[in-house]
Amino acid sequence: MACRISELVLDCVDPERLAVFWAGVLGYVEVGREPDGGIELGPPGTGFGGPQPTLILSPSSDPRPAKLPLHLDVNPTDRDQDAELERLLALGARPADVGQTGEENWHVLQDPEGNVFCLLHARISPVGPGTV
Incomplete structure (x- = not known):
């Protein structure tokens, strides 16, 4: 067995x-809302x-922005890196x-944060x- x-x-x-920002970056849609005001985004048609x-x-009054021990990496899927960079900057x-x-x-x-x-x-x- 393994975790995912x-x-x-x-x-x-x-x-x-x-x-708004991350939905635009990833092509995700809102798939749920948490009672505390959190918003869950996921791929259209699949979600969690x-x-x-x-x-x-997740809403927090004390988030730690900047370089964290864990960060997201994203890759372009339908354009080259330069075009994707322009799109992300515009977002x-x-x-x-x-x-x-x-x-x-x-x-x-x-x-933006x-x-x-x-x-x-x-x-x-x-x-x-x-797709798996």
Whole structure:
């Protein structure tokens, strides 16, 4: 037996604002709301338990933005890295400096609340309903 990542939880000040951002980045939709104001996003038509983990934006008055021990990496699926970078910046991402040399083939970015994530170079296939 093994475990599988089913959800990623991101503490944030404004779940509504980050839901718009991350839904746009990942192509996710709202799949649920928590009683505490948290918002769960997931792939359209699958949601929790599907082939991809859902993202829960959990309200917190003390989130720790910037470089955390764990961060998200995203890859473009339908365009090259440069075009995807432009799209993410238009959604509200900002470049982040965490000590990279400039020789990396990925971009370090921040979401609108300062949470760091990376846009990787490789273009990967999208995951659709029924895909494992």
